[in-house]
Amino acid sequence: MSGKVLRPGVQRLPSGSRVEDALRAAGGVRNGTDVTGLNRARLLSDGEQVVVGGPPGTQPGAPSGFTGPGGGQAGSAMTGGTVSEANPISLGTATIEQLDTLPGVGPVLAQHIVDYRTQHGGFRSVDELREVKGIGDGRFADLRPLVRP
Template sequence: MWVQLRCGLEPKALAALAVILVVGAGFAAQHFWAGRPQSVSAPALIQQGSAQAGSGPVAASGSETSDAEPAPAPSPGSPPADARQAARIVVDVSGKVRHPAVLKLPAGSRVADAIEAAGGVRPGTDMTGLNRARVLTDGEQVVVGGPAAPVPSGIGAGAGPGAGSGVPVGPISLNSATAEQLETLPGVGPVLAQHIIGHRTQNGGFRSVDELRDVNGIGDRRFEDLRNLVRP
């Protein structure tokens, strides 16, 4: 009333002026409230264990990459992986095995590995005289269940031709024959049989019959007597 009487304002103009003042006061109060200082909490630290347990992209991003362990380096002197895979030998596995075949095996494989790769031996196969721990050589032939041990004289007489003669049927394998089997060969005694076994042990077996000449105690004449009676 005092403003209306003092300034000579009409009621409508006074009401409009009051509305403007109220709105202005509201904007001022809102601006003051929005600009007040506020406290900000620090972000939580990420533990190393949780970062490693996270997904692949998170664990590999930022500074977390430096915590990852590097891939183990190959030991000094070890051949590359490609060279190890390329070192293979070829052997012929025949005889009384389930799957006779020419096989490719890793270098350093033994006779037992070749037999297993060929499916194993057939039931009832006599493994006597076969050195399954011998290291194989490239191009070697492994005959499983080869010539049987000779029948002693005087036993099984009349059982058929050759029974009790002491002569084995078929050539003897130089790589698998025992000392007793080698002694059945003409001119081969216990000492020479041990020389043959020692030679195949030192050289990783016989690759051909001609290598029999290198055995101590076997000359040209004795070699001619043995060459048709033995095989690698």
């Protein structure tokens, strides 16, 4: 957890934790921070970064008040920054909403990625992304540096 919280850093939470749980683990929000767009009831994903008080609409799949990417299910630990080569999205844990933020990926293709992950027990390498319906050579070249298995 980062941004305008009292104790930023990685927060290890049990599976099924919500934004409210992460805020509590981070010591709460700093005084004066606008959290009106923050969905405190939203379930968190493993590896997800939550930046409190950042510019609205910059976190994939999250309401204003958050920035940065995230991924998957189970035992949340929020870390990272914005989606980039330095901070790729995990194909093994990302939600449909998070995958939808990648260039050339909409909700249908994001669902295909999640379906492939479910059917094949995850991604062992980024190259497996080529096997997902709807991902050709051009799209794969765009996505390769932005994702990890």
